[in-house]
């Protein structure tokens with residue numbers, strides 16, 4: 001059976017593996033992304049790790065190398081503006097890797113690759129029209145419409161994290177105001193938790209709202225993470241519930257617009273924040289039902305991503321499967 005090398009370049013790790021055309025991982029490894037962030041160092045780390053797999057699998061069995069990267073990627077596999085890799089701009093990654101290995105290479109924005117992977121092998125399998133979102137430090141996503149990955153004009157369509165949901169909202173890293181990422185990105189969820197905890201409804205000396213979140217971090221609010229809020233919610237904490245309802249409402253507002261725009265069959269939620277579970281999915285669905293055209297809303301499913309911890313490798317390999 002033919003195989004594909006999938007390589008997912010992240011800010012912290014490079015995940016790479018050999019995947020069959022049926023989406024099964026045969027071999028994989030994880031290497032820390034060089035923190036010098038220089039492009040030469042990152043590229044040489046990537047190509048060395050690809051080379052290791054050519055020692056294990058004959059080249060004639062490999063269809064190609066699929067690479068997922070942060071940043072905007074144009075139709076020629078050139079990368080622009082990766083927010084966490086400052087030197088990763090105006091970089092013809094496809095050409096560099098193709099010339100190095102003399103084998104076909106496909107490069108795609110990581111979140112769009114993820115959407116394609118979920119469509120081929122995950123929660124989107126069996127559907128033709130899906131919206132996929134990844135919720136983590138950043139918010140990314142991809143859309144498959146009529147069985148094709150939506151790419152837009154020249155760069156990557158679906159910079160979903162930077163769709164504004166509020167005209168007068170807070171300033172986002174991208175320069176715009178009111179982007180969804182500014183509300184549901186991991187650090188902004190943590191910020192929301194701190195603000196809610198500090199909103200004084202109790203008399204001094206505590207002056208803080210009571211919540212298990214404070215207890216879990218031993219009173220040190222600087223240690224709050226989305227996982228803390230999730231753990232508190234699992235123990236029926238009211239303030240944690242309030243936070244996830246608010247996050248779900250922001251996302252539901254975004255998706256109610258996207259449902260009207262794209263008429264998807266399924267909305268797939270991936271990334272660390274999705275682990276919080278049903279409160280998020282049911283709130284998003286409720287807001288879509290309230291706010292989208294009812295004929296479009298009624299059939300939409302909101303579900304968690306399915307590919308799990310190897311999603312990046314499988315997704316990047318799936319770029320070779322039309």
Ligand SMILES: [Zn+2]
Nearest residue numbers: 162172174179
């Ligand atoms: Zn933005």
